[in-house]
Amino acid sequence: MKFIGIFLFALFLSIFYVGKAQVQPESYCSHLMDSDFTQGRSIHKSNHGNYTISKVLAHLKTDVYTGYLDATVTLSIKAKKSGNLAFDLHNNNQVEYVLYDGDTVPFTHLADKLSLNKIISNNGNHQVTIKYEGNPSTLGSRSYQLQHHNGVPVLSTLSEPYGAKDWLPTLQQLNYKTDTLELNLTFLKEFKSAANGLLQSRVEDGQWATEKWVHYYPINFYLVAFSISNYEEYNYTLNLREGDLFFQNFVYPENIDFERKRIDTTAALMHYFDSLFTPYPYMNEKYGHAEWEWGGGMEHQTMSFMGSFSFDLIAHELAHQWFGNLVTCGSWQDIWINEGFATYLNALGHERFSNEEGFRAWLKLLKDNAMRKPQLSVFAYDTNNVSQLFDYSTTYAKGAFVLHMLRKRVGDDIFFEGLRNFLTNYKTKGFATTTDLQKEIENASNLDLNDFFQQWIYLPSYPVVNYGWDGTNNQILLSLTQRSKIDDGTIFNLHIPVKLKGTERDTTIVVNLVQSEQKFLLSADFLIDDVDIDPENEVLMETKLVGAPSLYSSNFIDVLPNPAHSKLVVLSRSRSYLIENLGLFKMDGEQVLSMDYPNAQRFVEIDLNDFSPGVYILRTWYKGTERNARVIIK
């Protein structure tokens, strides 16, 4: 319910796409919420990274009715330098024993850190087996949660950003990925599991079933997940540019008839992203969805968990398979790379499959959201503040809108070429920072984008631009001033499209505003009778018209008499332009009169007795089109 504007629009578009509205609004990626960390729990980030985990072999036996977990996990580790060996594992889990290369080893388990009485030496490969049990669902965290649908349990994990250790021994860092993941999930046999990679086998033994999931692509711990419930499957094959891809969906039985059609929208989006960027990153395995009880979704690698199957949520989580999973943000400070891209690719889905108006409306919503918290920067300086890390206005909406501005700055071809290079060049490393992204787009465009990244990513705020113009015939003098919304003194480097409008034609010129005050002489080869600043809403700024009186001799609106004394008649010269709304403004922009005419009229009369003498701007609207006239009241 947090992002209601987006939701209502999503609702509208859902109707457009699949002919049936979603039942309830949703949020985007769910993530672990801040409240998880304000109830006496600390955010624990590893600082003992003298090794990496190359393989996880987990045997997890769960009681789906209580959440109880009985686990044996073997981690293959590669030592990077000598030192003590420790893992992240929540103290709620009782550790029974630890084996180091097959031998029992003493350990301590304090403050969510499992420390082995073992010094590892440089470059060694070792195997550590940890046997533990407990009930992570009692933590009250989203990281491992037992919930219910239709009276049936659903047990799901959600580890982003720091929650994997609640149920799995880890080394939670954003500087390496695990090469191989094998999850052996044991649960009552009336249930099914959904997890990363491919389901290799299901073996039933008495009342239990064990399903073995294997994933042979590099994966970070926050993307490891499973969910167990009485799922039904809806599976088929998608034909992509590098071949066939298995598409596997785990849906509640009570929803499957309704959701099939909505799930089918994935195919078009998958084809689009697969052709626009690099091929789908996990071709040898699958892409899939599993339904869960959280309102939003989470892009678990090859298996997104979904609160619903709306077009927007499908697009967002699918986009993460490239931006977030294949190439992961290089630090949590760079989380906007995951979320800004996923949000922008959702917008690209609208651009591709909706009409121009739909895409424009989506961008406008993003822009409105992006301006909600001018005091925050897209770059997340404080990674301990999880709710700020995943702040929708900033990390998602502003991140996405900045990407749109970047696209406009460098042009479509270079923008998408730069993104393909970004994915290609960082997929092996698996991580990329804001600096890396800037470098790739600069290389592709040959432009210095330092100002751009500084002002939109690293600094907070956005500009407030006042504009006015004056001129005659085919030439105008445009005056622009800017200040930072939060008055922090930032002067923005802005490329602002200015549309010069004539009665029959128009033209758009981009001006580069780099000072607090600048004037631009602009000309067209036709008679200019109106000027529009940033007509397509492509710059993150607030604009305000300040007077330009000599231009208000409108061709469309007559005001009689002018100068006027006690009454004024406003008359449209065109049969196709009526008056729906009317406003009277002082020259400093203050509105002194607002009138609505539910039955649009060709002419209206207004009473001027309440207004002091002076020069005013009279403005009328009809179907979104604005007309202005200059009025003198005596």
Ligand SMILES: [Zn+2]
């Ligand atoms: Zn997301």
